[in-house]
Amino acid sequence: MRRKLPIIAVVVFALAAFAQKNLSPIPAKRAADTYAIYSLLMPGQPFSSMAPSQTARWAIAESTVNISDMNPSIPPDGQLTPPPDNPDGFKEALEDYESRKYERFRLEAKRFQLSHSFSMLDDEQVSELRQARSSTTASSELKSQYAGYPGVTFFSAVYYNHSRTAALVFMNNWCANLCAAGQWVYLEKKDGQWVRRSGISHGGT
Numbered sequence: 001m002r003r004k005l006p007i008i009a010v011v012v013f014a015l016a017a018f019a020q021k022n023l024s025p026i027p028a029k030r031a032a033d034t035y036a037i038y039s040l041l042m043p044g045q046p047f048s049s050m051a052p053s054q055t056a057r058w059a060i061a062e063s064t065v066n067i068s069d070m071n072p073s074i075p076p077d078g079q080l081t082p083p084p085d086n087p088d089g090f091k092e093a094l095e096d097y098e099s100r101k102y103e104r105f106r107l108e109a110k111r112f113q114l115s116h117s118f119s120m121l122d123d124e125q126v127s128e129l130r131q132a133r134s135s136t137t138a139s140s141e142l143k144s145q146y147a148g149y150p151g152v153t154f155f156s157a158v159y160y161n162h163s164r165t166a167a168l169v170f171m172n173n174w175c176a177n178l179c180a181a182g183q184w185v186y187l188e189k190k191d192g193q194w195v196r197r198s199g200i201s202h203g204g205t
Contacts, residue, residue, distance in 0.1 A: 023063060023106035026157070034158045035111040037169055037187060037194050042114055044173045047150050056148035058118035060107065061126050065154050065170065067101040075101075076159075076168045076184040080198050083186070089166030090186060097159040097168055105157055119149075126152055134176040151175030154182075165189040 026034050043058050067073050076097055082090035109120040121129060132138045132146040156170035165188060172182035186198040 023104055025108055026105050026111075030158065030160070030164075031111060033160070033164055033167070033189075033194070035113065037158050037167060038107075038155055039113040040187075040194055040196065041155075041169070041171055041185065042112075042118075042153065043116070043150075044153055044171055046175065047153075047173055050150055055150045056117070058114070058116055059121050059126075059129060059146075059149045059152040060109075060112070060118060061152055061154045062107050062120045062122045064103075064105045064107065064157050065172070066104050066156065070170065070172075070182060074184070076170075076186070079184045080168075080186055083197055086166065086188065089161045089188060090168075092161035093159050093166050093168045093186070096161070100157060100159060103157055107155070121152060130174070130176075167194070 025031070038060075042060075043055065047055055047058070067075070075094075077094055080090075107120060109118075112118070128142060129146045129149060129152055132142045133149075133151065151174045154172040154174070158167050158169045160167050167187045167189075168184060169187070170182060170184050185196060187194050187196050189195070
């Protein structure tokens with residue numbers, strides 16, 4: 001039996017590694033489902049448990065991350081196990097991950113369906129936000145510019161089974177010393193809506 005690896009406690013992204021220009025958008029045939037999944041998962045833990053005054057604005061990294069950007073680089077099946085009632089959907093999504101795990105894309109704000117105020121941050125802005133929240137030498141101007149953001153959320157591309165009714169996605173919520181937890185999430189489409197089946201939060205599900 002596969003031994004489950006420990007929960008990823010901390011994920012550190014080398015921002016310079018994926019500071020690439022001219023990234024392509026999410027492929028059209030995957031875009032609707034992908035943005036529906038991203039929107040469903042926002043804001044993620046621990047942001048959802050913070051006081052409203054701490055989360056006036058959400059930040060989402062404009063560039064998706066791939067397996068090379070994760071440290072440690074844990075694949076989906078190193079953190080999650082297939083659900084007993086649909087192992088094939090999980091395994092097919094895992095195969096899609098294996099063939100696409102080095103891809104990166106540029107996200108589009110207009111495709112998100114969120115009722116909360118949010119901003120898409122490019123690599124330079126992500127770096128500035130991280131500095132504003134974690135550096136003791138950050139200027140007051142920089143701190144003021146990023147006030148109201150609890151941190152920043154990173155997504156990987158979404159990986160699907162053949163019928164696009166099962167999906168795997170990596171999500172990381174960074175908020176300086178308070179959190180930097182990354183997790184793989186498995187979802188399934190039920191009656192036309194995506195539903196989260198598994199992932200690691202609140203001690204795991």
